Amino acid sequence: MNSNSVEALLNSPISREFTLRDICHCGETWQKIKVLNIPQQEQSKLDLVCLATELLDPISEQFGKPVLTYGFAGYELLTHLKRKKRSRIAPKLDQHSASELNSKGELICSRSGAAVDLYQPSFSSISLALWISKNLHFDRLYYYGADKPIHLSYHREPQRQIVFVNRRHDGSVIPRRLSIFQLEQLAMHGIEQC
Numbered sequence: 001m002n003s004n005s006v007e008a009l010l011n012s013p014i015s016r017e018f019t020l021r022d023i024c025h026c027g028e029t030w031q032k033i034k035v036l037n038i039p040q041q042e043q044s045k046l047d048l049v050c051l052a053t054e055l056l057d058p059i060s061e062q063f064g065k066p067v068l069t070y071g072f073a074g075y076e077l078l079t080h081l082k083r084k085k086r087s088r089i090a091p092k093l094d095q096h097s098a099s100e101l102n103s104k105g106e107l108i109c110s111r112s113g114a115a116v117d118l119y120q121p122s123f124s125s126i127s128l129a130l131w132i133s134k135n136l137h138f139d140r141l142y143y144y145g146a147d148k149p150i151h152l153s154y155h156r157e158p159q160r161q162i163v164f165v166n167r168r169h170d171g172s173v174i175p176r177r178l179s180i181f182q183l184e185q186l187a188m189h190g191i192e193q194c
Contacts, residue, residue, distance in 0.1 A: 009038060015052035017060045023048055023071040023116060035076040044098035047114035048072060051154035055136055056116070062131060063120045069149045070117040073097050078108065095139070095153040113139050113155035125150050126187045133162055133180045142175075143183070 001009075010021040024030075024037045039045045059066055073081065073096040095115035097108035120128055124146045132141055132152065139155035142163045162178045164186060178186065 006036070006038065014049045015057045017057050017065055018052040020045075020048065022068060023052065023114075024074075025071075026068040026116075027070045029070075029081060030077060033077075033080055035080060037072065037074045037077045039072060039074065039098060039100065041099045041101065043112065044072070044100055044114070047098045047112065047154060047156075050156075051114040051116065055132075055138055055152060055154055056118075058136060059118075059120070059128070059132065062135075063123055063128065066118040066120045066128075067149075068116050068118050070096065072114065072116075074100055075102065075108070094151065095155070111139075111153075111155065113153050115140075115151060115153035117149040117151050119149040126183075129162070130180075130183060130187055133160075133183055143178075143186075 010024065011019055014020050014023070020038070024039075025034075030037060039048060056066070075097075078097060095109050095111050095113045098114040099112045100108050102108050118128075119125055125143065125148055126146050129141055129143045129150050132138060132150075137158045138160060139153040139158045140151070140161045140163065141153075142151035142165050144150065144165050144167070162180065162183055164176045164178050164183075166174045166176065168174065
């Protein structure tokens, strides 16, 4: 693929509010290294379109366009991220690779689907997470705290799984599945009550 066709692909709208570039070229790491990061698999492209139309566009309509901090992660970007000493990614689980393949021709993430990490500067992440959990057909929503981006994924058969990821002072993480009711309790009372 030549540079003109890559640019055309990246600039093509995949929903009312988003282009492929918005999802593939977001986040600090991509801004620093700027590797070619476009989906190679047709299913990945379809899943990114669905992520944008079914999840990101409704969020934009309700709250304004969110800031994407991590989006699609193709093979080249993942290779770079895995080299980092303190990599916080889980490519076999997190759906950021959509339906992309590794060097052995296997799915990087067996779940497939597509994911982004996002926040909306004008709203707390708990407000965003509550609205999403009540109104959208997401696959997974990982909530890290009121001032942190949330992880949101799309899948053709959504699980609607909400996970609170509690980071301890020592850096370890404790994931905990929550119901919508428990997420509401977390919003009202903090971790102790959920």
